[in-house]
Each structure stands twice: as structure tokens, then as C-alpha cells.
Amino acid sequence: MPSLFLSLATAAALTISLAAAPVATTPSDPSTASAAPSLTAPLAHPVWLCHPADPRSACGDATGRYPDGTTVPLSTTVAADGSTTVTQPSTGAEPPVDCFYVYPTVDLLPNPPLMVGSAPPSARDDEVAVLLAQLGPLTDLCRVFAPLYRQSTLAQLALSGATGGDPYPGPGFADVQQAWDDYWAHDNIDPVTGERRGVIVLGHSQGSVAVEELLQHSVDGDPTATAQLVSAVVLGGQVQVPIGATVGGGSDPASTFQHLPLCQPQSGSVPTGCVIAYSSYGQPSGSRPTSGSLADNLDPGHQIACVNPSALLAGAAPDATTPLDPVLPTRTLVRGSLLAPNGALTHLLIGYTLPSDPTGYRATPGALTGRCAFAGDATSNASWLQIEDPTGMLPDTATSALGLHVVDYNVDLGGLHTLLSAQAAQWVQAAQAADPALRR
Numbered sequence: 441m442p443s444l445f446l447s448l449a450t451a452a453a454l455t456i457s458l459a460a461a462p463v464a465t466t467p468s469d470p471s472t473a474s475a476a477p478s479l480t481a482p483l484a485h486p487v488w489l490c491h492p493a494d495p496r497s498a499c500g501d502a503t504g505r506y507p508d509g510t511t512v513p514l515s516t517t518v519a520a521d522g523s524t525t526v527t528q529p530s531t532g533a534e535p536p537v538d539c540f541y542v543y544p545t546v547d548l549l550p551n552p553p554l555m556v557g558s559a560p561p562s563a564r565d566d567e568v569a570v571l572l573a574q575l576g577p578l579t580d581l582c583r584v585f586a587p588l589y590r591q592s593t594l595a596q597l598a599l600s601g602a603t604g605g606d607p608y609p610g611p612g613f614a615d616v617q618q619a620w621d622d623y624w625a626h627d628n629i630d631p632v633t634g635e636r637r638g639v640i641v642l643g644h645s646q647g648s649v650a651v652e653e654l655l656q657h658s659v660d661g662d663p664t665a666t667a668q669l670v671s672a673v674v675l676g677g678q679v680q681v682p683i684g685a686t687v688g689g690g691s692d693p694a695s696t697f698q699h700l701p702l703c704q705p706q707s708g709s710v711p712t713g714c715v716i717a718y719s720s721y722g723q724p725s726g727s728r729p730t731s732g733s734l735a736d737n738l739d740p741g742h743q744i745a746c747v748n749p750s751a752l753l754a755g756a757a758p759d760a761t762t763p764l765d766p767v768l769p770t771r772t773l774v775r776g777s778l779l780a781p782n783g784a785l786t787h788l789l790i791g792y793t794l795p796s797d798p799t800g801y802r803a804t805p806g807a808l809t810g811r812c813a814f815a816g817d818a819t820s821n822a823s824w825l826q827i828e829d830p831t832g833m834l835p836d837t838a839t840s841a842l843g844l845h846v847v848d849y850n851v852d853l854g855g856l857h858t859l860l861s862a863q864a865a866q867w868v869q870a871a872q873a874a875d876p877a878l879r880r
Contacts, residue, residue, distance in 0.1 A: 480590070480611045481558040486619035489543070489563055489571060490586035492627075498563065499584040502529050504572040504773065504800065506784075507563045512773050514576045515799040520806070526799055529580040537638035537670050537864045539575070539582035540623060542616055542654075544645030544676065546570045546788070547593045555610065561588040565775075569784035573769040574644060574849040577801055577857055581864055582640055585627065587619030591646055608649070616650040620658060628668065635875065638670040638867045640860055644848060648677030652696055660700050661690075670867045671860060672700065672715045675848040679717040679745040680738055683818055694739035703747050705755045710862045712870070716752075717745040718812070718825040720851050722838025728815040728822045730841050735824035737816075743823045746812035750855040753862070758812040765805045765854025766833065768847070773800040791835040792846070803854050807831050810852060827851055 490499035498504060503511040514529045546569075551561040571586055591612040592600075600607040630637050641659075643651030651674055659665040659672075679696045681687060686702040688695025703714035719734040729735040737743050750762040771794045774783030782789040795802035813826040827834070827844055834851075838844050844851060 479556050482611070483558050483560055483615055483618060486615070486622045487560045487562070487588040488586065488619070489567060489588050490541070490584040492583045492585075497584075498568045498571055499575075499579050499586070502531050504568065504576055506565055506568050506775070510775070512572070512775065513798070513800045514572070514579065516577065516767065516801040516803050517770075517795070517797040517799045518803045518805070520804070529577070531580070535580070535582045535864075536868045537582050537640060538623075538628065539578065539584045539586075539640045539642060540620060541571070541575050541584060541586040541641075542589070542643040542647035542650045543567060543571050543574070543586065544643075544647045545591060545594060545597065546785075547591055548595065548787070550593055551588070551590065555590060561590055561615075563588060565784035566788070569769075569774045572773055572800070573785070574853075575642065576769075576773070577767055577853055578642075578860060581857070581861055585619070585623050587616055589613075589615035589619070589650070608646075612646075613650045613653050617654055617657065620654050624658070624665075635871075636664075636668050638864065638871065639668055640670045640673065640864070642673040643675070643677070645676045645845070648674045648679075652677060652679065655697065655700060660697050666700070666713055669700075669713045671703070671712060671863045673856070673860075674715060674717045676719055676734065676845050677717065678719075678734060678738060679715060680742045681745050683741060683743050683821070694742050696745075702745050703752055705752055705757075707755075710752070710859065710866050712863050712867045715745065716747045716749060716856075716859075718747060718848070719744070719843065719845060720810070720825040720827050720848050721843030722827045722829055722834065723813070723824075723843075724839065727839075728813075729824055729839075729843060733822065733824075733841050733843065734845065735822035735843075737821050737823070740819050743814065743821055746814075746823045746825055748810055748812050748825060749852055749859045750810065751812070753855060753859050759814070761809050761811040761828075763806040764808040764810045764827075764852040765803065765858070766808050766847075766851050767801050767803045767853035767857075768795055768833075768850050770795045770797045770800060770802055772796075772798055789846070804831075804833070805854060807833055808851055825851075 490497045502514055505511050516527045518525050546566045552559045589612040590610050592608050597607055628636050681695055688698040690698045701714050703711045703716050721729050735744055750764055751758055751760050754762055774785050776783040780786040782794055809828045810825050814823045816822055
């Protein structure tokens, strides 16, 4: 699975076919879903990168926090109409829903260094940086729960690509499941109302594969869990659906989900309890992503899912071209320097020039456009979010095998924020209508 900001050419070439390798499409036994090597064991308890009860959490109140205690702003410079303004994340009242987020591949070395027994992982700068780059602008929408997990490293993925071995032989996905089970048992219950809270589940790249397994095992087909699902954001993975359909329907083993549908426009409101998924590319007109890309279907009669958040907001068809609201992290957010301009992600962000604003992010509404594209037939096809970049904001990797994988979240992070905010409000309204006791 490539990292969010994977730009190591050799690793990319070897691991692209494994970037979001398909997982079992029916709920699996948690004792066997992600079998760990004999030297590893379950963690004694979940380890959190972000948790509302942890004062050392990477997700602070209006700031991001690195492991050494240094904080960075989560404010945004908005560049529009020839001028700039600064917006601050909202603070104060507790958000009405939660976010459960699984970060992408960022580890160059195993975490912990010796993957023996139940030794726990610990927060590193690159894990914090990638979480803030993707999730930071969304933290005002929800309480954030983001587990650390013993993921496959870039080197391990490159080796598995070369040898054909299992790309995910370790206990990482079991760590994510353990964290979800802990969250569901202890934190999803609202301490004021005693009722379950709505939750947005998010992942990217290797994190999306973990989220797919998690949703299959704990949400898809479970009425109680599905009722609490505000939205599932599964980017840079390979969520597969039948061609022309939004879900497997309960009897299609090639579909990633049997009962959780893709989010589709609906009259009068935004949909909830559904899946947002895509991989982004900037293909020349008339071309499709290269063979073996994240856009390629995995089974005849199926396609990789594409949901354009901005089209969904506009009530437009998925293949309609819509303006996007890109939000890029700044050098300030990743703690860049003269020698290492991209800070904690310098070794991964090759080719990207981050803005130098003193805020954490720079938003340029309308600088990109996007549409869901499809090419091919029922046997061999590709489906992706096609990005047009008239201003040259993004590097030339848009047409590589990975395309714009490294910025899947960022190409429309503003639009995603608006959509998730609307979905959270819709979910809360429906929950309160069903149970007046939830109004507070």
C-alpha cells in the first residue's frame, strides 16, 4: 500500500498493484481476519494517536501537536478573488459526532522498531504530519479517534511487490479492529444522553484497506452499527461495486460491501450511512490510468467506486464536472525548514512544493475541477476522479501509476468538509427526530 505521500519511485513501481489490495468481501472471523506472525501478539490495549481524553493527543484544540510537544496551527489561508483571508477552526461546544480515522502508509521503519510480542507503537513525526495534512481541517466537525497501528512499512511493501508475498502479514489491521472495538464499547456512548453517537469512519491507502475490513466485520449488515454511521470516507483504496450499481446487494462476493451503498444525490437532503470513495488522477483527454493502477477493476462486471464530494453536494450526476475546493498543508504544518522544506514529510513529498503561509493550510477554492470518469468494458475498466489543474498547482505525477494518490484528500478537502458537515447535521436531525431525548 503506498503512503499518502509516497514518492519513492522504486517502492511505487513495486507496490502499486498492492496499493489497495482487495480484502475479503464478506464479514470475517476477527481471530483470523488479519493473522499476525508468530512473534507478534495483540496489543495490551489500543494506542491512540488522537483521543479526546488524552492531553498529549496530536489533535489539540485548534492546534496540532507533535510528539515532542511542539504545536502547529490548524488555521487556513484562503486565497480567492485575488485576496487572502485567514479562517480559524471553530472551538467551544463539543461536536455532535465522532471521527474514527486510520492513516496511510508512512512508516519507513517498523513501529515499534522490534515487532516482537505485544510491544506497542509510538507516535512519530511523520504519522502526526500525515494525519494533520489529511484530517486537520475536519477536526472541528467531530471528536477524533485515530489509533496507531503496526502497519506494513514502505520497505515491506516493496519487498512483497517484488516477491509476490502477502503485503499485510503483520498485526496492523487487528490493531485497528481492536481500537474500533474499544471505541465502540467505551466512547461511542454519549455520557450525557446515554445513547450512541454518530461516527464518520475515514481512511486512506493502507488505512483504507484497514477501514474496508473494519466496516465489513463491524458495520456492513449490522443494523445498530449502520444506524450510527454518518459517512465512510475510503479514499485511495479499491472499493469495488457492480458496474452501474452502488452496493453488492447481499450476495455478490466481488463487491467490497454488501449493504453499505455509495453516497448518491437525493432530493432535499444529503445522504448518510453511505460510502465516499475515489482515487484521483490527472489524465490527458482520452486516456485512462495505466494498467495496474488503483483505478482498475478487480473482477469482471465490476468497477472501482468513484464518488465526487462536490458533485454530491451540488446534487449533480457523478460524471458532472464540478469546481473543487483544494486545501494543501503548508510548510508550517509539517515544520519545514530551509534544508528540509517539507519537514516531517520531506522524504515522501518529493515533487510537491508546499505553500509557505504561517497558517496550517492554504485553500484555493475553484482552482481545480473534478469529475468521475469511466473507461473500458465489463471485463477491463478503470474508474477514477479526473482532476483538471489549469493553474499548475500539482506536480507531473498526476498521470503516473499512482496519479494524485498522495493528495487524494487534499484535492477537495474543502468540499469534503462541507459535505461531511452537512451529513453530520442531517444525521443529528434524523436522530433527534427519532428520539427527542437527544435534543440538548
